[in-house]
Amino acid sequence: MINILGAGLAGLSAALTLAEAGIKCRLISAQNSERAQSVLAEGGINAALDTMGEGDTTELHFEETMKGGAYLADPNAVRALTDSAPAVVTKLAGLGVPFNRNPDGSLTLRSFGGQKKKRTAFAQSSTGKMIMTALTDEVRKYEAKGLVIRLPHHTFMRLLTDGVQCSGVRIKDTYTGTFYDLSGVVIAALGGLNGFFPHMTTGTVTNSGTAAAVIFAQGVKFANLEMIQYHPTTVGIPGKRCLISEAARGEGGRLCVMKDGYPMYFMEMKYPELGNLMPRDVVSREIFFARRDQGDVFLDMTGIPEDTWKNKLSDLREEIMHYFPLDPKKDPVPVEPGIHYFMGGVYVNANHEASMRGLYAAGECACQYHGANRLGGNSMLGAVFGGMTAAKSASVYAGSGSEDMSVYSGEEPLDCELPAGSDERLGNILLNGLGIVRNGNTMKSALDRLNEVQCATAPEKVRKELGRAMLLSALGRMESRGAHYREDCPDTLDAFADTTVTQLAGGTVRVTFEKIPERNTGNGNNV
Amino acid sequence: MEITFDILRRKSADEKPYIQTVTIERGRCATVAEALDIINTEKLIDDPVQWERSCKQKKCGACAMLIYGRPRLACDARLDEFPRGRIKLEPLKKFPCVRDLMVDRGVIFANLMKLGSWLDENAACDDTGVAYDASKCLQCGCCLEVCPNFYSGGEFFGASALTASSRLIGETPAELGKRLYGEYNGHFFRGCGKSLSCKDICPAGIDTERLMVRSNAAAVWKRKKRS
Numbered sequence: 185m186i187n188i189l190g191a192g193l194a195g196l197s198a199a200l201t202l203a204e205a206g207i208k209c210r211l212i213s214a215q216n217s218e219r220a221q222s223v224l225a226e227g228g229i230n231a232a233l234d235t236m237g238e239g240d241t242t243e244l245h246f247e248e249t250m251k252g253g254a255y256l257a258d259p260n261a262v263r264a265l266t267d268s269a270p271a272v273v274t275k276l277a278g279l280g281v282p283f284n285r286n287p288d289g290s291l292t293l294r295s296f297g298g299q300k301k302k303r304t305a306f307a308q309s310s311t312g313k314m315i316m317t318a319l320t321d322e323v324r325k326y327e328a329k330g331l332v333i334r335l336p337h338h339t340f341m342r343l344l345t346d347g348v349q350c351s352g353v354r355i356k357d358t359y360t361g362t363f364y365d366l367s368g369v370v371i372a373a374l375g376g377l378n379g380f381f382p383h384m385t386t387g388t389v390t391n392s393g394t395a396a397a398v399i400f401a402q403g404v405k406f407a408n409l410e411m412i413q414y415h416p417t418t419v420g421i422p423g424k425r426c427l428i429s430e431a432a433r434g435e436g437g438r439l440c441v442m443k444d445g446y447p448m449y450f451m452e453m454k455y456p457e458l459g460n461l462m463p464r465d466v467v468s469r470e471i472f473f474a475r476r477d478q479g480d481v482f483l484d485m486t487g488i489p490e491d492t493w494k495n496k497l498s499d500l501r502e503e504i505m506h507y508f509p510l511d512p513k514k515d516p517v518p519v520e521p522g523i524h525y526f527m528g529g530v531y532v533n534a535n536h537e538a539s540m541r542g543l544y545a546a547g548e549c550a551c552q553y554h555g556a557n558r559l560g561g562n563s564m565l566g567a568v569f570g571g572m573t574a575a576k577s578a579s580v581y582a583g584s585g586s587e588d589m590s591v592y593s594g595e596e597p598l599d600c601e602l603p604a605g606s607d608e609r610l611g612n613i614l615l616n617g618l619g620i621v622r623n624g625n626t627m628k629s630a631l632d633r634l635n636e637v638q639c640a641t642a643p644e645k646v647r648k649e650l651g652r653a654m655l656l657s658a659l660g661r662m663e664s665r666g667a668h669y670r671e672d673c674p675d676t677l678d679a680f681a682d683t684t685v686t687q688l689a690g691g692t693v694r695v696t697f698e699k700i701p702e703r704n705t706g707n708g709n710n711v
Numbered sequence: 712m713e714i715t716f717d718i719l720r721r722k723s724a725d726e727k728p729y730i731q732t733v734t735i736e737r738g739r740c741a742t743v744a745e746a747l748d749i750i751n752t753e754k755l756i757d758d759p760v761q762w763e764r765s766c767k768q769k770k771c772g773a774c775a776m777l778i779y780g781r782p783r784l785a786c787d788a789r790l791d792e793f794p795r796g797r798i799k800l801e802p803l804k805k806f807p808c809v810r811d812l813m814v815d816r817g818v819i820f821a822n823l824m825k826l827g828s829w830l831d832e833n834a835a836c837d838d839t840g841v842a843y844d845a846s847k848c849l850q851c852g853c854c855l856e857v858c859p860n861f862y863s864g865g866e867f868f869g870a871s872a873l874t875a876s877s878r879l880i881g882e883t884p885a886e887l888g889k890r891l892y893g894e895y896n897g898h899f900f901r902g903c904g905k906s907l908s909c910k911d912i913c914p915a916g917i918d919t920e921r922l923m924v925r926s927n928a929a930a931v932w933k934r935k936k937r938s
């Protein structure tokens with residue numbers, strides 16, 4: 185019996201992989217899959233399917249993923265990812281994901297940032313929702329067979345561990361308030377750290393980050409926490425940032441500032457080859473500087489042809505018109521970068537094993553595949569493939585763990601509400617230190633302010649430590665790389681071409697830098 | 712200008728509900744969801760209101776509740792739609808209440824299980840876009856709330872199962888569709904009164920009528936082409 189925490193893309197994919205191998209698992213999540221952040225994904229999923237006659241290859245997908253991530257990802261893991269991508273997307277199509285197709289029936293691919301070939305398979309601009317519907321149905325087939333035991337409305341409390349081996353997990357039924365201790369190894373697929381930046385991200389509030397903070401407090405190593413992706417094009421809507429998918433630029437949208445009444449397309453002027461589709465870290469930084477020096481930045485989609493709006497971007501147009509009194513077909517939309525994705529997370533190797541035995545992590549909560557900057561379309565791929573890989577690795581423990589859910593009736597200090605405003609306070613401190621453009625002084629003053637924070641409850645305490653780990657990781661990396669740009673250290677230095685690893689030990693957060701594995705020669709370890 | 716919420720509250724399903732009234736500055740929030748967030752995070756009332764939410768952009772279905780008597784998504788209910796300045800918030804009534812505005816929609820998923828909502832074979836490409844429209848379903852339950860024929864525990868599963876069925880039927884060649892057609896007939900077609908209240912209310916804008924027409928053609932009138 186294997187315990188999977190989280191029922192987004194990564195959790196569903198892990199459950200399906202185990203079930204297909206006849207291994208039983210529990211799929212535990214705060215909410216049903218329909219409510220997971222994965223349903224928000226819009227633009228698409230990458231695979232070098234080469235259906236557009238451009239001669240794309242998995243090797244090129246590998247190279248661009250490594251380059252986009254500023255060479256901070258594990259090359260063997262990335263190689264396995266990009267090699268498997270065509271099979272992953274073909275499998276999803278078989279499960280009924282209504283991908284857009286070419287007249288010959290093959291999947292249509294669109295351009296996405298940081299990629300010179302069309303490589304992103306999509307279902308209009310609701311790709312995540314479409315994949316989630318199909319995967320949820322497929323997993324249901326195995327629920328009916330008793331191989332997947334669903335526990336929705338159950339939240340993670342803590343790992344059961346002696347500090348070396350993870351032997352299970354404590355969860356709480358949020359409907360009844362009952363705690364259960366479950367035995368068996370654990371795959372964490374808990375999503376990103378959005379809740380550390382409340383109201384400031386494009387993601388969901390369910391991913392509060394408290395689960396990750398608890399896992400960190402239990403001694404599990406985390407990696408690359410300073411690598412926070414700001415998506416170039418977001419808009420403020422009530423209570424959050426709303427994404428305008430990169431698909432808008434992939435299909436012809438252009439970034440501009442207005443000068444003397446005329447649009448100036450600054451990305452195209454500065455980066456003639458990839459223009460508006462440079463990797464996200466670069467685009468967000470350019471927008472940051474343009475807004476600082478030249479005024480508002482707009483996404484000009486007025487040149488996108490009518491049939492593209494109709495067949496590829498209909499949901500996007502509807503969404504923009506819903507939140508703005510303007511039609512993107514006719515008027516440029518004012519945009520700003522917003523926090524969108526966490527490249528860092530639980531430190532895992534290419535097999536998705538965490539530093540604690542018996543614990544695996546996949547999807548956005550793990551550090552894998554994206555290095556210092558994620559390419560659009562690689563995250564859904566990483567979540568699905570990561571879930572598969574974690575499940576295969578964890579299956580060596582298939583025989584251990586039991587089906588019993590033993591009721592725990594002792595104290596659980598982690599089970600309490602956060603005091604009013606505590607999340608916002610932490611979020612504002614972190615935002616000050618971890619913006620698009622950073623420097624040592626602002627990070628240090630953020631750390632000082634963090635030190636002053638008084639914590640009344642156990643969840644606040646663990647959250648504060650993971651927040652500290654983010655700031656210390658950023659301070660320790662005295663260079664600029666990918667999403668981590670420091671005004672006071674603007675160059676990329678070979679000395680820092682290593683993974684930032686952080687751990688809470690003996691009450692202290694420590695940051696070290698660990699060597700990235702060498703690339704295996706041969707054809708990669710296709711899982 | 713202020714806006715007042717009358718919130719139907721109870722600590723558990725067995726408790727007698729009562730109304731708690733909270734007033735909040737209009738300019739501070741744009742939607743019901745945002746207002747509830749402020750009420751809770753700023754502790755405008757002692758005991759936070761329990762409600763379900765996730766995406767805050769009408770894409771996950773979590774926050775469905777009765778707003779001024781209508782089942783809607785709280786994150787999609789703009790306060791400027793309510794110039795009178797007083798809004799009643801209640802939990803959906805067709806599902807058991809867990810606490811306050813939070814209900815247990817487990818029956819929706821239990822019904823999808825009974826319906827056998829999965830493909831038996833790899834999907835065949837569907838060129839009508841039915842799968843796309845149907846896959847948008849949030850499983851929020853708003854359609855069930857207004858459906859005259861749906862009740863929890865009954866054999867008629869309502870529009871949230873129509874969407875699931877329609878996707879599967881749309882993607883399955885006629886010669887392999889027998890099981891799906893049977894489930895569709897038994898759990899949807901026979902019980903549906905075609906009032907189309909579901910179409911009017913659906914926050915995902917799903918054209919349930921179109922899905923019915925396509926699925927009826929295949930499952931009831933056997934007009935789907937064999938592959």
Ligand SMILES: Cc1cc2nc3c(=O)[nH]c(=O)nc-3n(C[C@H](O)[C@H](O)[C@H](O)COP(=O)(O)OP(=O)(O)OC[C@H]3O[C@@H](n4cnc5c(N)ncnc54)[C@H](O)[C@@H]3O)c2cc1C
Pocket residue numbers: 189190191192193194195212213214215216217219220221222223224225226227228229230311312338339340373374375376386387388390391392393394395427524525546547548549560561562563564565567
């Ligand atoms: C608006 C938007 C658009 C995007 N577009 C794209 C795109 O086009 N292409 C792409 O590749 N990527 C995209 N992404 C990123 C991608 O969608 C996510 O990174 C990916 O879906 C994450 O999947 P996941 O399974 O790791 O996590 P999630 O889908 O976030 O799932 C996390 C799961 O964990 C559960 N959970 C969380 N906390 C707890 C807890 N304490 N206890 C129990 N359960 C818990 C949740 O209920 C959920 O089931 C986008 C993201 C956003 C926000």
Ligand code: SF4
Pocket residue numbers: 772847848849850851852853854855870871874912913914915916917
């Ligand atoms: S059909 Fe519409 S109203 Fe009904 S569950 Fe699906 S999204 Fe909600």
Ligand code: SF4
Pocket residue numbers: 854857858859860861869870902903904905906907908909910919
């Ligand atoms: S048409 Fe009427 S009876 Fe049929 S599902 Fe919709 S609301 Fe229910």
Ligand code: FES
Pocket residue numbers: 744763764765766767768769770771772773774775784785786787
């Ligand atoms: S919170 Fe997702 S639909 Fe309202």
